[in-house]
Structures are given as structure tokens and as C-alpha cells.
Amino acid sequence: MDHSRAPLVDALAAYHRSDRYGFTPPGHRQGRGVDERVLDTIGRDAFRSDVLIGPGLDDRLARGGYLAEAEELMADAVGADTAFFSTCGSSLSVKAAMMAVAGGQGGGLLVARDSHKSIVAGLIFAGVRPHWITPRWDAERHFSHPPSPQQVREAWERNPDAAGALIVSPSPYGTCADIAGIADVCHERGKPLIVDEAWGAHLPFHPELPTWAMDVGADLCVVSVHKMGAGFEQGSVFHLQGDLVDPARLSACADLLMTTSPSVLVYTALDGWRRQMVQHGRELLDAALRVADDARADLARIPGITVMADELLGVEASHDLDRLQVLMDVSGTGSTGYDAADWLREHRHIDMGLVDHRRILATLSIADDKETVASLVDGVAAWRDQLKDPRPSQIRLPSPKELQLETVELPREAFFGDVEIVPIAKAPGRISAEQLTPYPPGIPVAVPGERLNEAVVEYLRSGHEEGMNVPDAADSSLETVRVVRE
Ligand SMILES: Cc1ncc(COP(=O)(O)O)c(C=O)c1O
Numbered sequence: 490m491d492h493s494r495a496p497l498v499d500a501l502a503a504y505h506r507s508d509r510y511g512f513t514p515p516g517h518r519q520g521r522g523v524d525e526r527v528l529d530t531i532g533r534d535a536f537r538s539d540v541l542i543g544p545g546l547d548d549r550l551a552r553g554g555y556l557a558e559a560e561e562l563m564a565d566a567v568g569a570d571t572a573f574f575s576t577c578g579s580s581l582s583v584k585a586a587m588m589a590v591a592g593g594q595g596g597g598l599l600v601a602r603d604s605h606k607s608i609v610a611g612l613i614f615a616g617v618r619p620h621w622i623t624p625r626w627d628a629e630r631h632f633s634h635p636p637s638p639q640q641v642r643e644a645w646e647r648n649p650d651a652a653g654a655l656i657v658s659p660s661p662y663g664t665c666a667d668i669a670g671i672a673d674v675c676h677e678r679g680k681p682l683i684v685d686e687a688w689g690a691h692l693p694f695h696p697e698l699p700t701w702a703m704d705v706g707a708d709l710c711v712v713s714v715h716k717m718g719a720g721f722e723q724g725s726v727f728h729l730q731g732d733l734v735d736p737a738r739l740s741a742c743a744d745l746l747m748t749t750s751p752s753v754l755v756y757t758a759l760d761g762w763r764r765q766m767v768q769h770g771r772e773l774l775d776a777a778l779r780v781a782d783d784a785r786a787d788l789a790r791i792p793g794i795t796v797m798a799d800e801l802l803g804v805e806a807s808h809d810l811d812r813l814q815v816l817m818d819v820s821g822t823g824s825t826g827y828d829a830a831d832w833l834r835e836h837r838h839i840d841m842g843l844v845d846h847r848r849i850l851a852t853l854s855i856a857d858d859k860e861t862v863a864s865l866v867d868g869v870a871a872w873r874d875q876l877k878d879p880r881p882s883q884i885r886l887p888s889p890k891e892l893q894l895e896t897v898e899l900p901r902e903a904f905f906g907d908v909e910i911v912p913i914a915k916a917p918g919r920i921s922a923e924q925l926t927p928y929p930p931g932i933p934v935a936v937p938g939e940r941l942n943e944a945v946v947e948y949l950r951s952g953h954e955e956g957m958n959v960p961d962a963a964d965s966s967l968e969t970v971r972v973v974r975e
Pocket of ligand 1: 577578579580583604657660661685687688713723725931
């Protein structure tokens with residue numbers, strides 16, 4: 490296909506030249522109606538490009554026209570049979586994928602327990618029964634790794650009627666599963682594998698990056714182009730191949746969840762990013778990987794900072810690592826990831842991608858260069874230098890076993906059923922009716938339908954005191970918890 494084309498980018502450029510006027514939404518009429526103070530902040534150009542898909546930009550933008558062509562180019566660029574653009578992030582895409590594979594079927598879905606909260610939301614929406622695949626735990630570092638093919642095989646042996654399997658790879662820390670091995674295990678049973686590849690939009694475009702799901706036989710994957718690519722927030726794509734998932738059913742499931750007013754800005758940026766990646770991705774990612782190598786080496790020289798790489802890989806750990814995710818264990822300084830991140834934010838105006846009790850993560854992208862990582866290295870070194878009286882983490886961490894809560898009810902039943910609110914001290918032993926998710930990375934510690942235990946409640950309480958954010962709890966101060974009424 491001709492990847493010098495970017496049909497949506499061209500259509501929007503033509504719209505700008507055409508001087509058309511629409512008596513249609515959006516009511517701001519390309520910014521004419523917008524308050525000057527808003528224009529001063531957002532810029533008029535953003536409004537000029539915010540056009541109604543269909544009659545606004547061009548009738549041919551509807552499926553079958555420019556959009557379909559842009560999606561075909563995207564699929565071709567990454568080796569998928571079909572690609573669909575979506576404007577509500579992987580949060581929507583993954584739900585649609587789950588509904589397409591397991592919705593309305595009794596067998597449930599094999600789901601990695603280190604899943605993002607949007608996957609749990611998908612279980613609640615679709616009423617799907619999760620059969621959890623336990624991640625591998627590094628108890629010493631308190632870190633979970635994506636499941637192995639053997640763990641997925643065991644999950645299939647316990648639940649042969651499940652409709653398919655869903656894993657997350659890369660994780661928000663950049664650690665990756667053996668997708669090829671897991672796809673084989675699923676295909677031995679003629680069942681599809683969905684990969685939540687929200688953090689992997691860039692993977693198809695450089696051979697040094699971890700395996701791209703479509704290259705090794707996954708049936709369906711979803712990516713967030715805004716995370717590791719250069720899309721606007723919410724820009725996501727579903728990629729599909731083979732015949733285990735029906736594209737018409739997937740499209741219909743996405744349609745159930747999708748807005749009828751998708752953002753042209755989001756779609757156009759997806760289209761332009763695909764062209765950029767096909768034409769220049771290799772060299773751009775090459776440069777980003779070299780910048781990441783240098784950053785890793787410089788950060789590793791700071792006393793007490795361990796830049797994690799090899800310790801994340803191995804038979805009992807992850808299969809691969811995206812080295813653009815620069816994960817630093819700061820526990821050797823005697824302090825916490827929360828302290829480092831707060832200090833960097835306040836004193837250096839640097840925001841970290843992810844923070845936990847002992848780690849901070851810098852997510853690098855094609856936009857980073859020597860200068861941006863120099864400010865990171867300098868900032869982390871300055872934090873270390875001023876650390877005269879470090880306060881070690883007081884979080885009471887559960888053991889891997891304690892983290893495995895018993896599933897008592899379907900997430901949907903627990904979420905929508907009769908609930909009561911109890912003080913957190915009374916929560917152990919009760920069935921959670923809500924997700925309790927330290928964010929980031931957004932992996933729920935408790936899922937609706939799971940029985941809370943003392944260790945998990947203590948972890949959340951002590952974590953909250955130290956700076957952990959649990960935004961999806963109805964009471965994010967964590968004084969109370971929503972539980973199933975007894
Ligand atoms: C593993 C994973 N899946 C899905 C999502 C949801 O992606 P989005 O923010 O594009 O909705 C996230 C977001 O952080 C994520 O980390």
C-alpha cells in the first residue's frame with residue numbers, strides 16, 4: 490500500500506482550505522463561539538480542526554471512505570488483517586474485545602490477574618466470569634511479572650470451556666510476556682488470545698523492541714497510540730487477524746460502547762502517526778533507544794539508584810523488556826518512590842510515569858532526546874543529594890499469597906448488587922463491591938466479588954498514608970469501603 494498517503498490528514502487539510510460552514514455540531518463552529526480566554530489557552534487551531542465526522546469533513550469520512558482507508562493503511566503497517574480506530578482509549582477497545590470474544594457466553598474468559606482496571610470494568614459490563622491467570626511474583630522486589638505459557642496452559646486445563654484468554658503485555662512497567670508461546674497454547678484449543686498491548690503501539694516499528702502481538706499469532710490486540718506513540722490522548726486502535734474473532738462482531742461490540750461523535754483530531758493524529766512510523770519509525774525509535782541506553786547508564790551511576798533491566802528477565806520473571814521504560818528502584822537510598830516523585834514534581838517540575846513504594850518509572854518516547862533525559866538524570870541526582878534523613882517505606886506489603894484474594898461472586902453481581910459502606914477496619918472478611926486500584930499503574934488490588942483480607946486492607950491503608958493514590962474507590966480517602974451487603 491502507499492504509505493506516503495494519510496487520507497484523514499489530507500481530508501482535514503482540504504477542509505481547512507475549503508472555507509465551508511456547517512449548521513451542524515460542533516456548536517463552537519471552528520472556534521467562532523468560543524470564549525477568548527479558552528482560545529488563549531487551548532489555541533484556535535484545535536477548534537478549527539474539531540469537525541463533525543461525515544457531513545462536516547466529507548461524507549466519505551464515514552466508514553467506507555477516508556476512515557476505512559486510514560484503517561486499512563494502519564492494518565497494513567503493523568501486519569494485521571483489520572484495524573479499527575477508536576476514540577476512548579484502550580479502556581474502550583479492550584472492553585469491546587472482551588465482549589466480542591466472551592460476551593453472552595457462559596464459559597468466561599481467562600484473564601491475567603495483573604490486568605488494568607479497564608479490563609475489570611469489561612468484566613462488570615459484559616457480566617463475564619474471570620478465570621484468573623496468576624502472574625509470576627518476585628516476592629523480594631514485590632513485583633509481578635506477566636504469566637508464562639505454562640501458567641496459561643494450567644488455566645486452560647482448569648477452565649477448558651473459557652471463550653478465550655486475555656493477557657497484558659507490555660505491562661505498564663515495560664515487562665513483556667512470551668506472547669508467541671501463549672498464543673500457541675490458546676490455539677492448540679482453537680481459542681483466541683487477546684493482548685492488551687496498550688503500552689506497545691510502537692513495537693511493530695523497531696526490531697530491538699519486544700515482540701509485537703500480531704507478529705506472533707495473537708488474534709486481537711489493542712493499543713493506546715497516545716501512550717508510546719504520538720497520538721492525542723484517547724487515540725486507540727484494535728488490531729485483528731485470523732478467523733477466531735469475527736471482525737463484524739468486534740465492530741458491533743465497539744459500536745455499542747463508542748461515541749457517535751468521534752473526534753477528528755484523535756483519528757487524524759492516528760493516521761498521521763502511522764505514516765510517520767512507516768516512513769521514519771525505525772530511525773526515530775533507534776534514536777530514542779540510544780537516548781534510553783544513555784539515560785540508563787547515567788542514572789545507574791547515582792548512588793542508591795538501581796536501573797532495573799536484567800533482574801526483570803528470566804524463566805521465573807518476564808520474557809522481554811521495553812527499554813524505553815526506564816524503571817528505577819530507589820529503595821537503596823533508604824527512601825521511597827513516592828518521596829522521589831513528589832520532590833521531582835515540586836522542585837524540578839518533572840512528572841514521573843509511574844510511582845510505587847520503592848520505584849519510579851520514566852517512560853521515554855520518540856520525543857525524548859539528550860536534553861530531556863539530562864534534566865531527568867540531573868533531577869534524580871539532586872533528589873538523592875538533598876536526601877539527608879531518608880524515611881523508609883512504612884507500607885505493610887502483603888505476601889504474593891495474601892494478594893490472591895478469593896473470588897466469591899462475579900464482578901458484575903458484586904458491583905451492581907446490594908452494597909453497604911463499612912469503615913475500612915471492618916472490611917477484612919467482606920466481599921468488595923468496588924475496585925480498589927493504586928494508580929498508576931492501575932492494576933486493582935481488589936476486584937468486585939473478591940473477599941478482602943487483613944493483609945490487603947493494611948496494604949491499602951498504609952500505602953494511602955504514604956502517598957499511594959486509589960482514585961477509583963468511592964471514598965478515595967479509604968476511610969470506608971463499599972462491600973456486598975451480608
Ligand atoms: C495495561 C493497560 N491497559 C489499558 C489501559 C487503558 O488505556 P487508555 O488510557 O488508553 O484508556 C491502560 C492505561 O493506563 C493500561 O495501563
